[in-house]
Amino acid sequence: MSETLENLYSETRQFPPPADLAANANVKAEAYDEADENRQWFWEQQAKRLSWAKPWEQVLDWSNPPFAKWFVGGELNIAYNCVDRHVEAGHGDKVAIHWEGEPGDTRSITYADLLKSVSQAANTLTELGITAGDRVAIYLPMIPEAAVAMLACARIGATHSVVFGGFSVDALSTRIQDADAKLVITADGGYRRGKPSALKPTVDDAVAQCPSIEHVLVVRRTGEDVAWGEKDLWWHETVEQAGDKHEPQAFDSEHPLFILYTSGTTGKPKGILHTTGGYLTQTSYTHNAVFDLKPESDVYWCTADIGWVTGHSYIVYGPLSNGATQVMYEGTPDTPNRGRFWEIVDKYKVTILYTAPTLIRTMMKWGDDIPAKYDLSSLRVLGSVGEPINPEAWMWYRANVGHDNCPIVDTWWQTETGSVMISPLPGVTSTKPGSAMTALPGISADVVDDEARSVPNGGGGFLVLREPWPSMLRTIWGDDQRFIDTYWSRFGKGAGVGEDWIYFAGDGAKKDDDGALWLLGRVDDVMLISGHNISTTEVESALVSHPSVAEAAVVGATDPTTGQAIVAFTIPRGNVDTSGEAGEKLIQELRLHVAKKLGPIAKPRQIMLVAELPKTRSGKIMRRLLKDVAENRSLGDVTTLQDSTVMDLISSGMTSTK
Ligand code: ATP
Numbered sequence: 001m002s003e004t005l006e007n008l009y010s011e012t013r014q015f016p017p018p019a020d021l022a023a024n025a026n027v028k029a030e031a032y033d034e035a036d037e038n039r040q041w042f043w044e045q046q047a048k049r050l051s052w053a054k055p056w057e058q059v060l061d062w063s064n065p066p067f068a069k070w071f072v073g074g075e076l077n078i079a080y081n082c083v084d085r086h087v088e089a090g091h092g093d094k095v096a097i098h099w100e101g102e103p104g105d106t107r108s109i110t111y112a113d114l115l116k117s118v119s120q121a122a123n124t125l126t127e128l129g130i131t132a133g134d135r136v137a138i139y140l141p142m143i144p145e146a147a148v149a150m151l152a153c154a155r156i157g158a159t160h161s162v163v164f165g166g167f168s169v170d171a172l173s174t175r176i177q178d179a180d181a182k183l184v185i186t187a188d189g190g191y192r193r194g195k196p197s198a199l200k201p202t203v204d205d206a207v208a209q210c211p212s213i214e215h216v217l218v219v220r221r222t223g224e225d226v227a228w229g230e231k232d233l234w235w236h237e238t239v240e241q242a243g244d245k246h247e248p249q250a251f252d253s254e255h256p257l258f259i260l261y262t263s264g265t266t267g268k269p270k271g272i273l274h275t276t277g278g279y280l281t282q283t284s285y286t287h288n289a290v291f292d293l294k295p296e297s298d299v300y301w302c303t304a305d306i307g308w309v310t311g312h313s314y315i316v317y318g319p320l321s322n323g324a325t326q327v328m329y330e331g332t333p334d335t336p337n338r339g340r341f342w343e344i345v346d347k348y349k350v351t352i353l354y355t356a357p358t359l360i361r362t363m364m365k366w367g368d369d370i371p372a373k374y375d376l377s378s379l380r381v382l383g384s385v386g387e388p389i390n391p392e393a394w395m396w397y398r399a400n401v402g403h404d405n406c407p408i409v410d411t412w413w414q415t416e417t418g419s420v421m422i423s424p425l426p427g428v429t430s431t432k433p434g435s436a437m438t439a440l441p442g443i444s445a446d447v448v449d450d451e452a453r454s455v456p457n458g459g460g461g462f463l464v465l466r467e468p469w470p471s472m473l474r475t476i477w478g479d480d481q482r483f484i485d486t487y488w489s490r491f492g493k494g495a496g497v498g499e500d501w502i503y504f505a506g507d508g509a510k511k512d513d514d515g516a517l518w519l520l521g522r523v524d525d526v527m528l529i530s531g532h533n534i535s536t537t538e539v540e541s542a543l544v545s546h547p548s549v550a551e552a553a554v555v556g557a558t559d560p561t562t563g564q565a566i567v568a569f570t571i572p573r574g575n576v577d578t579s580g581e582a583g584e585k586l587i588q589e590l591r592l593h594v595a596k597k598l599g600p601i602a603k604p605r606q607i608m609l610v611a612e613l614p615k616t617r618s619g620k621i622m623r624r625l626l627k628d629v630a631e632n633r634s635l636g637d638v639t640t641l642q643d644s645t646v647m648d649l650i651s652s653g654m655t656s657t658k
């Protein structure tokens, strides 16, 4: 981006919060003013949500920026905060996790059950020689043992590194090596798409390349045969036989809690390090504020995998620190049928649902009739995370899932930020479809131009964070310099401009005329068309606003006259005829539709109708590969793709339309 981002998309629809929700909301509008008046005081109040073994002496130590220390001198145990204290408060019989296996088997785990399992696992890890500061890799399917393993590590001060269960030998072994882990916790496998999917063979191959690993702890989930080596131990023969009393020890507020590698949408993943007190303070606060969680009556469900930061902060640490009852689901949304999600919402009477735009668009493609078959009336708050949500996908979510009266919280954040940073508050904010609206109380987000100047309302540019926040990453594991270079050297003091340290998130954004924030995708994806910086998100949203389109990905391809030209890959909705002439007609109609919606500058040069888009394993569109296709290059690295055959299909379609 040379200067600022063009602001082409305008949205006039707006939805105030339902009156009863607003009246009873956990967080009211005053929170913004309180936090503005004194940010540190505000976060100090939120830290009091937790139980501290030793109080902090200083809220924030920012004397060595960009290395922050929060709640300096304070000590606490994360597992105690997520489990023991709820049992001590008399909620031992309360269900913490309603677990639903893909084949339909279920388990309901109370807080007392969780305390027992976490204590047993903590005892086992200790027996295996794991002590505070050691690293433990966790490579598990979505089974309750994943949460137990994470909490057991936290309980004894071991730093966990969860690796998504769909990753390859290479991805697993490089992560184990980077963190120098001593133990891997895994399973024989898990269920995916109606059949067992093995995990242990991947671990065996990875461990063969990782001499640091002393033991492999294996949960039996599928019961399939597994090869067995010297380092292997069954979970049911160790953890489930271990003593169920374990005294939690308090750790320093800055004790390392976990390392998590970013999704890898833009390239090589970075090992993001999070610590204890600040992280739990902000995940706990935001989970309570953003979802308006009422632990006594809500049933919360986050559909993310535990292998992503959303699973860490909003399946494990946020909800459990708040004593929530939640649903955890093992499998895919279309097994055994495309109504599985809605069946689960109906079955457990889910009140708060947190999912991703990729899933919402997939459901849109599958058709409105599917959610219509289920009773979704229990839902009261809906959330979205992971990518910009197109306004029409937002409207679809509201109408077909949220029966037109659930507030939608579009939450912007990153692995690096640890917790939600920009989001509506469901009882306060009048939401606009497609906008994450405003920074949460206590968070200072801004949109700036090339020179770090705040852009006026109506302008677009780079999303930055101007003040440190409690759950911020502390560094990139083992690479402080890369931490500084990646996040702090684009703007502000780190870039030699001004006196303040400014965090650059890597995303483009705009402020609309009311100052609401719109996330416009990664700045690496911004297109330069005839001298205008145009975001892929706005063009994609314009395409998705056509009733025949479910999903779209847009890239800028080199063009002799305009510098770059817009090439769009579009997935039609399920009922749309795209054969022969009908397809050609639709393409022309879509080009005109975009031009009408955003202006002639944004009219795509070319539109391809496709059945699938290349996505990362966390479900995010990978535009750089589409750009390779659009520019007739051989494909770059496809190893982080969910399904690499998608690219062959798209590439062959591309040549045939030329
Ligand atoms: P990598 O950094 O390795 O390329 P990644 O950025 O996809 O991977 P994550 O930390 O999982 O890894 O994702 C954070 C990014 O996801 C954000 O920077 C932003 O681009 C996008 N994102 C998340 N939530 C939203 C949202 N609500 N609206 C728009 N974009 C979002």
Ligand code: MG
Residues within 6 Å of the ligand: 262, 414, 506
């Ligand atoms: Mg990122």
